[in-house]
Amino acid sequence: MEKELRRLLNKCVRCGTCRSECPILAEVGFEGASPRGLIFLLQGLLSGQVAAKKMADRVYNCLLCDACTAVCPSGVEITNLIRTSRMELGRIPAFGPLLKLALNMFLTRPTLVAAGSRLLWAYQRSGLDRALRNTGILRILPGDLGRAEHMLPPLSIRTARGMLPELIPAVGKRRYRVGYFLGCATNLLYPQVAQALVRVLAANGCEVVIPKEMRCCGIPHLTYGLVDTYAELVQSNLQVFKEAKVDAIISDCASCTATLSQMGKQPLGCNADLPWDEAAKMAKKVWDFSAFLVDELGPNRIKRDLAGKVTYHDPCHLARGVHVTRQPRHLLGKLGLELVEMPNADVCCGAAGTFALAHYDLSMAILKKKIDGVGRTGAPLVATSCPACIMQLTAGVKAYGVPAKVIHPAELAAQAY
Ligand code: SF4
Ligand code: SF4
Structure with a gap:
C-alpha cells in the first residue's frame, strides 16, 4: 500500500495546473490548501517529514469536488489520494470518534436512519429548533453544526x-x-x-x-x-x-x-x-x-409543456464523476423550459456532503459566488440533480436574497407527465 501510494503521489510533476480550478484555494489563497500543496504534504507525511497531527485539518479542508483531478495533465488522482490519506490518518477533526460511530452504526442501518429522521421531524415541528437557535445554545455543538443546522429543510414525518x-x-x-x-x-x-x-x-x-x-x-x-x-x-x-x-x-x-x-x-x-x-x-x-x-428512454411522452426560464447547476459528482452534463439540460429543454446558463455552472456550490458542518464560513463563501451567478441569470428556477446541492443552494438563495426556487429535474419532469 505504501509503495503504491508513493508511486501515485510521485506522478505529480508540480506543474500547478490544478491550482487554477480549486474553489478552496480561490478562497483561502495559500499554497498549502491547494491540490498541489496537499500532494506535497502527503509526500511529506509518507516520508515522515510532516507530522500526522498537522495533516488532519488540511486533508479535511477539501470539497473532494474532483475539479483538480479533472485537469491534471499527469493523471494524478488527487481526490482519491486525499480520501486515502483520511483513512491513513484515521482521525476526523471537529467530530472525532462520535462521527465515526454515527457513520458505522447509524447510517448503515435504514431503520435507525428513519427513526432519527422522525426525531428531527419532531424537533422541527415542536418549534424547538427555533427556540434553541434563539438561545444560541446550539453553539456548543461540535464543529460548525450549530451554525449549519438552519440549512436542514423542513422534514416530512414519513420518509x-x-x-x-x-x-x-x-x-x-x-x-x-x-x-x-x-x-x-x-x-x-x-x-x-x-x-x-x-x-x-x-x-x-x-x-x-x-x-x-x-x-x-x-x-x-x-x-x-x-x-x-x-x-x-x-x-x-x-x-x-x-x-x-x-x-x-x-x-x-x-x-x-x-x-x-x-x-x-x-x-x-x-x-x-x-x-x-x-x-x-x-x-x-x-x-x-x-x-x-x-439517452435510454427518450422523453417523448410529455403531456404538457412547461414555460419560463431555468438555470442548471452541475453537481460535482455528476459532471466529473460520471460526465453527465448534457442530458439534464436536454431534458429541461424538452420540457419546454428556456435554459439560461449561469457562469461557472460546474463549479462546486460548497455543499460537498457534510463540508459545511465543519467549515461553515468557507462553504458559505463558495456558495455566495454560486448564488451571484444564479442571480445574474434572472431565472426563477434553479435545477440540479443532487439533494445535497438542493439543500445548499436553497440555503444560498434565502441567505443572499435571490428570488429563485431550487428544484430537481425529476420534479419538473413530473409536472409535464
Ligand atoms: S496538475 Fe497534477 S501534476 Fe500538476 S501540480 Fe497538480 S497534481 Fe501535480
Ligand atoms: S478536490 Fe476540489 S477542493 Fe479538493 S483540492 Fe481538488 S479542487 Fe480543491
Missing part, C-alpha cells in the same frame, strides 16, 4: 420509503424493469423528488423496484476514510440488486450515482475480499435519472 410501495408497475407496456436507488438524502429530506422520479419512470414504461434491504451507497464512509464499512455496504447492495433482477439502477442523487458507478473499484487500502468483478458489472447498470430518461 420516501414509507410513502412508496416496493414495486411500482409500468404505465402501459413494460419496457424496462429498473431498480430505484433511493439514497439517504432523498429518502429523508426530499421525498417529493422520489415520488416524482418514480412517476416519470413509470409513465415511460418502467416497472420500478425499490428494494427494502437497500442500504447507503457508502459515500460518507469513503469521504471519512472508513473503507471497511464502505466495502460492507457495496457487498450488501450488490446482493440486493442481484436479487432484484433489474435492467438498470436509477439514481436521482449525483453522489450516489458516482459512488455506485465506481462500486467495482476496490479503494486503495481496502483489503475486503469482495467479488469486485461482479460489482463492476453491476456498476455498468447505474444511471443518473436524466441520463436514463434522455
Whole structure:
C-alpha cells in the first residue's frame, strides 16, 4: 500500500495546473490548501517529514469536488489520494470518534436512519429548533453544526420509503424493469423528488423496484476514510440488486450515482475480499435519472409543456464523476423550459456532503459566488440533480436574497407527465 501510494503521489510533476480550478484555494489563497500543496504534504507525511497531527485539518479542508483531478495533465488522482490519506490518518477533526460511530452504526442501518429522521421531524415541528437557535445554545455543538443546522429543510414525518410501495408497475407496456436507488438524502429530506422520479419512470414504461434491504451507497464512509464499512455496504447492495433482477439502477442523487458507478473499484487500502468483478458489472447498470430518461428512454411522452426560464447547476459528482452534463439540460429543454446558463455552472456550490458542518464560513463563501451567478441569470428556477446541492443552494438563495426556487429535474419532469 505504501509503495503504491508513493508511486501515485510521485506522478505529480508540480506543474500547478490544478491550482487554477480549486474553489478552496480561490478562497483561502495559500499554497498549502491547494491540490498541489496537499500532494506535497502527503509526500511529506509518507516520508515522515510532516507530522500526522498537522495533516488532519488540511486533508479535511477539501470539497473532494474532483475539479483538480479533472485537469491534471499527469493523471494524478488527487481526490482519491486525499480520501486515502483520511483513512491513513484515521482521525476526523471537529467530530472525532462520535462521527465515526454515527457513520458505522447509524447510517448503515435504514431503520435507525428513519427513526432519527422522525426525531428531527419532531424537533422541527415542536418549534424547538427555533427556540434553541434563539438561545444560541446550539453553539456548543461540535464543529460548525450549530451554525449549519438552519440549512436542514423542513422534514416530512414519513420518509420516501414509507410513502412508496416496493414495486411500482409500468404505465402501459413494460419496457424496462429498473431498480430505484433511493439514497439517504432523498429518502429523508426530499421525498417529493422520489415520488416524482418514480412517476416519470413509470409513465415511460418502467416497472420500478425499490428494494427494502437497500442500504447507503457508502459515500460518507469513503469521504471519512472508513473503507471497511464502505466495502460492507457495496457487498450488501450488490446482493440486493442481484436479487432484484433489474435492467438498470436509477439514481436521482449525483453522489450516489458516482459512488455506485465506481462500486467495482476496490479503494486503495481496502483489503475486503469482495467479488469486485461482479460489482463492476453491476456498476455498468447505474444511471443518473436524466441520463436514463434522455439517452435510454427518450422523453417523448410529455403531456404538457412547461414555460419560463431555468438555470442548471452541475453537481460535482455528476459532471466529473460520471460526465453527465448534457442530458439534464436536454431534458429541461424538452420540457419546454428556456435554459439560461449561469457562469461557472460546474463549479462546486460548497455543499460537498457534510463540508459545511465543519467549515461553515468557507462553504458559505463558495456558495455566495454560486448564488451571484444564479442571480445574474434572472431565472426563477434553479435545477440540479443532487439533494445535497438542493439543500445548499436553497440555503444560498434565502441567505443572499435571490428570488429563485431550487428544484430537481425529476420534479419538473413530473409536472409535464
Ligand atoms: S496538475 Fe497534477 S501534476 Fe500538476 S501540480 Fe497538480 S497534481 Fe501535480
Ligand atoms: S478536490 Fe476540489 S477542493 Fe479538493 S483540492 Fe481538488 S479542487 Fe480543491
